[in-house]
Amino acid sequence: MKYLTDPLAINAVIPELASHSIVWMDTEVADYKTRHPRLSLVQILTETQESYILDVLDQPKLIDDLIQGVMVNPAIQKVFHNAAYDLRFLGKSAAQSVTCTLKLARLIPYHLLPVSSHSLKSLVLHFFQHDLSKAEQSSDWGYRPLTASQLDYARDDIHYLSQVHAALKLLYQKAHYDPAVDSILEIETEILAIQEEWKQLDSRYQYLKERAKAVMLAQDIKETDIFSLKHRTTEKVPFVELAQLGIPIDFEITLNATIRKSLTPDQLNQLTRTLSVSDVLSFRKANSDDAEVD
DNA sequence: CGCGGATAGAAGAAGATGAC
DNA sequence: GTCATCTTCTTCTATCCGCG
Numbered sequence: 001m002k003y004l005t006d007p008l009a010i011n012a013v014i015p016e017l018a019s020h021s022i023v024w025m026d027t028e029v030a031d032y033k034t035r036h037p038r039l040s041l042v043q044i045l046t047e048t049q050e051s052y053i054l055d056v057l058d059q060p061k062l063i064d065d066l067i068q069g070v071m072v073n074p075a076i077q078k079v080f081h082n083a084a085y086d087l088r089f090l091g092k093s094a095a096q097s098v099t100c101t102l103k104l105a106r107l108i109p110y111h112l113l114p115v116s117s118h119s120l121k122s123l124v125l126h127f128f129q130h131d132l133s134k135a136e137q138s139s140d141w142g143y144r145p146l147t148a149s150q151l152d153y154a155r156d157d158i159h160y161l162s163q164v165h166a167a168l169k170l171l172y173q174k175a176h177y178d179p180a181v182d183s184i185l186e187i188e189t190e191i192l193a194i195q196e197e198w199k200q201l202d203s204r205y206q207y208l209k210e211r212a213k214a215v216m217l218a219q220d221i222k223e224t225d226i227f228s229l230k231h232r233t234t235e236k237v238p239f240v241e242l243a244q245l246g247i248p249i250d251f252e253i254t255l256n257a258t259i260r261k262s263l264t265p266d267q268l269n270q271l272t273r274t275l276s277v278s279d280v281l282s283f284r285k286a287n288s289d290d291a292e293v294d
Numbered sequence: 295c296g297c298g299g300a301t302a303g304a305a306g307a308a309g310a311t312g313a314c
Numbered sequence: 315g316t317c318a319t320c321t322t323c324t325t326c327t328a329t330c331c332g333c334g
Contacts, residue, residue: 032334033295040334084298085333102332106300119332137334254324256307280322282310 001155005055007062013052014069020046022077023070024162027086028154030057030142039063039089040141044070045158053154057142067091079165081120101161104168112171124160127167132160 004010017023028041042054042063056062070076071091080086083100087093105118115126124132136153215221216229223229252274253259260268 027334029334035295037296037334082331082333088297088333103299117331139334141334254307280309282321 001051001053001151003053003055003151007059010054010056010059010062011065013054014065017044017046017052018069018073018076020076022047022079024079024158024165025086025090026080026154026157026161027089028141028150029089030140037089038142041146041154042066042090043154043158045162051155051158053151055146057144063089067094071095073097079161081161081164099165101165101168104165104172108168108171108175112175113168120157120161120164123164123168127164128160130160132156 002013004013024045026043027039028043030038030040038057040055040057042056044052044054046052054062054066056066067090071078072094074096077097077099078095079099079101081100082102083098087095087098101120101123102118105113105115105123113126115122121132121134124130133153136150139147139150141150212227213229216224216227221229255273263271
């Protein structure tokens with residue numbers, strides 16, 4: 001691990017970092033609760049397992065050099081967890097070739113990745129049974145010198161990020177089939193195998209939720225360990241009144257059966273109609289015995 | 295705390311089905 | 315044919331998530 005605090009040393013290492021085709025990155029931020037958070041550390045791991053911790057606190061010039069040298073270069077793939085957060089400090093929309101493991105994790109269906117949260121901590125626990133201590137996450141990253149424990153945390157983060165990334169890529173491949181060559185028969189076999197069990201569970205699940213809601217309403221319980229019940233208000237105004245106020249209205253209204261009925265064919269043709277078509281999958285009604293006599 | 299994006303769930307619609 | 319019911323979909327908005 002290289003912990004670099006000297007601006008000259010950091011500047012010197014940028015070309016070396018830029019020579020990699022993929023790096024795993026993370027940042028630590030000071031004053032994150034205030035209106036003006038400051039970038040404190042940028043951690044970078046290379047595919048050769050070298051980790052760099054760059055101290056860039058109050059070094060806007062250095063941060064910009066890093067953005068120009070690494071972030072905007074499309075030839076370097078940058079992997080972050082919740083990239084949107086780090087990009088606020090590292091080039092924003094100018095950053096190129098950024099991969100986000102949070103987004104990747106969310107693309108994997110629950111049955112292949114059964115975790116209650118897609119935070120890096122949860123993913124590390126799921127894949128590697130390692131409790132990534134997040135105690136340092138909210139520590140003071142604006143104070144110098146940093147503690148050994150802070151630096152350990154900073155290094156662990158990118159190390160586990162690359163491991164999680166690899167595990168996620170495998171699962172992603174497992175989850176994604178090419179529909180052009182996928183087998184409908186295989187899908188049908190699998191869905192029939194679990195359908196009855198799923199129906200029973202789903203029925204029970206919905207039923208219990210309805211009961212819970214009824215109980216909480218009747219007994220005026222607002223919150224339990226697993227449920228919360230709150231009011232939700234929706235206010236409406238007559239459309240005609242809005243129109244009469246001359247408020248610019250620029251959205252479409254679904255042409256439903258009721259409105260359609262009150263329009264003459266002429267009126268209907270005068271309107272600018274846009275049609276949207278969706279494809280609907282449904283189960284066919286289970287055939288009775290005559291189906292087999294085909 | 296702030297943000298961008300995801301998510302849950304309510305509401306309303308289309309269309310298939312079923313009872314009569 | 316009419317009407318009600320069921321499934322599935324889209325749309326909308328408040329709320330949640332994840333980062334430090």
